[in-house]
Amino acid sequence: MVFQQLDFFDLEDEYSEEERMVRDAVRAWTSERYLPLCMDHFEAATFPTEVVPELAELGVFGPTIPEEYGGAGLSNVCYGLICQELERGDSGLRSFVSVQGSLVMYPIHAFGSEEQKRTWLPRLASGEAIGCFGLTEPDFGSNPGGMLTTARREGDEWVLNGRKMWITNGTGCALAVVWARTEEGIAGFLVPGDAPGFSAPEQKHKWSLRASVTSELVLEDVRLPDSARLPHARGLRAPLSCLSSARFGIAWGAVGAALACFDEALAYSKERIVFDKPLAGFQLAQKKLAEMATEITKAQLLALRLGRLKDQDRCTPQQISMAKRNNVAIALDIARTCRDMLGANGVSLEYQTGRHLCNLESVYTYEGTHDIHTLAVGQALTGLSAFR
């Protein structure tokens, strides 16, 4: 079935020609090249690595990074649209790209030395090197400031010890951006995937984001030169700013997942005959469709405004929190409602809605849980922190 994007408020007019070209290129690629592979990989719990060169060719790894480092120098709205279109395919695909761009290339570009940028960014942009971002630990997720992973200075070297959990793209990565506690506070390190003492076993048995690799990172006396430390990353602010960049993409990506489910349920309800007429002709079904279309439209507007603010360098982390919180929550609700409208077919992977529904449970939790973003917005409104 051909994907028809819901555009109830003629948002098409709000996008520039360039933005529409970017969106349509990624949309066509996702439909033609990714979606045919997706169901089998979701079922097998594997990422289709064969698409990595194609993604690089499209240019979706770190598209906002300047061209001199291998990026495409695109606007933030373009990056948002890329995330929307990739997540219309699968949240696992968008996660892969978010991690590579926002969580690996972004910190190197923002906090790295010139040598680190020249060494890593072109290889990451071309997909020759795949990176991961290690912040979460078994006992510290929402509160990463409590992390136990340490980096100790020994002469000219750093020695890293600790464990990270739930790390997207850890297994087989060429580079891990690892956050660790030092005497001067939290610092970021570029750990090559083949560093002695580093390993990244895969975490199995996920029922969400199955078409994405999630791993544990084990660091046992990993020795690194000082040139592996991100020189301009000081304290927890550094990893949190990476997350802001990734969350921005998730606020858009969630719209893509919601659009995919809505498109499927709308088409299905027009064709499915129940009690002698199309399901879509019943008031209960129309109420569901009208409410979903309204929530998607609001989410589209929120994402677009957020993108325009970010392109003017005026967007705050709290605005990103509100957009991530809202858009993922409505996407998850919409996926559930669409699943319901598909009846038994909704639990089959032959339809995409069930896959999106499972995926969105992870998206609801990662990059700051829904409740953590509630507290961030609450703090912005009241000036009072309710985190502790």
Next chain:
Amino acid sequence: MQIIACVKRVPTTDAAVSVTPDGKGLVTDGLPYMISFYDEIALEQAVQTKEALGGEVTVLSLGPASGSKEIRECLAKGGDKAVVLTDDEWMTRDARATAKALVAEIEAQGADVVFMGKVATDRDNASVGPMVATYLGWACVTDVVALELGEGGGTAKVETEAGLETLEFSLPAVITTGKGLNEPRYAGLKGIMAAKKKPLEEKTPELEANQAMVASLAPPPPRKEGRLVSDVNELIDALRNEAQVL
């Protein structure tokens, strides 16, 4: 090598089209557009030719002034510059008038080879390519599915009802492209950024009057509703006696 790729902006193949009240055209308001399927193949072949032999690819299109997104996409996929011959009636312009307008621009630009789709997916005329070659007085090879091109000429494989035919031709030539000749690339994001800076010129062409006019246009008649049969015997009986196809 100077290479021209002729492309046409057509309604997307999945677009829900409707006929205008006068019964002579399509309602174009809000219709989604794309570059015709075979023209995408022509553009890809033009870009591959440039990559192999050097030179420059000019994208040439007769179409509406508002159609710049689709033409810009051709530049993102590797075209170096574009010329749009503006014509708001482009969809109903007949093959001869279209070919004449394209030929005037091809002669003005100068080219060694012109690629165009074997047929546009909106009108299914399959005539503009051969007409362009005829008016230019150039060699013409149609529905090409495999191609080797050198400086003075080339070899093309053409699908015919009898099988694959291999043709040798000299340049300059007009080559119309068939399915399977290549796999068109996606517009990469870097290409899209680069396309912003490439020249896209709009010109008002001298247009001759149509000699073939659309008299009327009607959607296909609705299909008769199907019928479920209960077993194979009934199916065979229906195929034999009702449909009379066995």
